[in-house]
Amino acid sequence: MAAKVDYKVIVGLEIHVHLAAKTKMFCGCELAYGGTPNSRTCPVCIGMPGSLPVMNKHAYECAVLTAMALNCSIARFTKWDRKSYYYPDLPKNYQISQYDLPLSENGFIEIPLEDGSIKRVGIIRAHLEEDAGKNNHELGSFSAIDLNRAGAPLLEIVTAPDMNHPAEVRQMAQELQRIVRYLGVSEGDMQKGHMRFEPNVNLHIYKDGQTYKTPICEIKNLNSFRAIERSVAYEIQRQLEEFLETGKTMQMGNKRTYGWDDVNQMTVLQREKEEAHDYRYFPEPDLVPVEMDDVWFEQIRSRLGELPLQKQKRFVTDYGLSDYDAAVVTGDKATADYFDAVVKAGAEPKRACNLITQIGQKLANQSNTSVDQLDISPQNLAKLAQMADKGLISATAAASIYAKMPGTDTNPEDIAKAENLIQTSDTGAIEALVNEVLAENAEAVQDIITNSKKAQKAQGFLTGQVIKKSKGKANPKVVTELLAKRLSELAPKE
Amino acid sequence: MSNQINRQQVERVAHLSRLDLTDQELDLFSGQLSSIVEYIQKLNELDTKNVEPLAHSLPVHNVFRPDTPRASLPTEQALANAPDRVDDFYKVPQILDDNSGA
């Protein structure tokens, strides 16, 4: 397989996002994870004759809000359709979905790539539908059905085939997760099935002046971001090798379905030939259409807020954070907003970012909460950042003061004083210490003024000695300055 | 009898609906469905060039409910009509799960 061929990777995604409503899409059954099988069903979601579905307004608005964040055009008139198929996890024998008039289409998502550039991926459409139940095959030579999930509101998002690298597919998935969490429309937990990603992968192979397209493969069973990236990378290699061996190209009806085997880190063929589905869509007579006027549209749009990538960009341009820091601090909305408040309360952004992401995050993890929930006012944290900036406290002292702040409304300066952590910048006092250290370490001084190989090391040693003598309270910057000044006085004149 | 719907079409629709029809039933239903389709085709006599397709027969829209939980059926009652069960699950012949749930 050493043959070198040029090729382009083409990936589109079909995504299903569970919307964070309290109840199902068309009935009042509660949505919850786990619990006794078949304990959250009713005549509507188990398809009893004579029952009628009624739309969940909150779920509908969550769907529209997400579509807005994905820059889609929002339909002012949509309707529901029945998609027929026969599966025991779909008790009505049809799924309520949207066919020809989806609630949104033609959008795009912007993804920050690792090199700092932005990639735009088209969104073909996003529509609402209901989820099916869960099939369990592990109990014996039969299938066991739990319909607690049947009827859960599901947003289906179909992207354009705009991704060209396994990492881009993973980053697209991560950015979508960040967006739905910012909007509060989904918990976005892949492990719990809140988001399901199904990449459609194929290659355009350039050989002998011609372009060959390999058969499209859809990958299922992906339950982590890592699995998304690895499965696409695996599938690229597999398709390339298959093409070089068989020359097989894309034809009508030769789309295949592969499942990701996480244990063996490979894709496994599930279905050779895409069964020609005949969904026999037709308008759902039990549900009336949805019409959206300007008032309602604006009401929903006002909930958009600043999206994660906008925030990230603003923190780079306005606050001067690096791309990396800005990405870390905007990972979740609560942290980003807290950081923003601390900066607005007067902290230098880089300092605030380091304090929050390095120390605050650790404290939050220890008490199983988030940085904004540590009960430290942005004003107090900004004061701490300013103290560190002015050299009133060392970095180590800042960390231990931060750790004492949660739950108290104590000014960090008072904590610093009480703990005896204020650094001294009193030049007179420090100069005395410098002189003491110089007198006690003649050898090191000699190394420096003769500019020997050990000069640099010796200088660092002396600085350390002065700080040690001050019991960690001497401002290192002042120490370095005074030390350099005294040493230059001691150096032999030319 | 006209031949709007032939036996093959009825067989296909029956298969999609997982229905097992006898030869007599195939004949009976293709005849019945043919006359229904024929009857509906009367509508073709109308000029509908300037008529919008109807999304719903009622002049009503935006019927919503608030996102408030209501009591569900007790598990026993939900499973009461099931042909078979195992623990708290519906028990069905083994299916090949393609996770097509959506």
Ligand SMILES: [Zn+2]
């Ligand atoms: Zn229900």
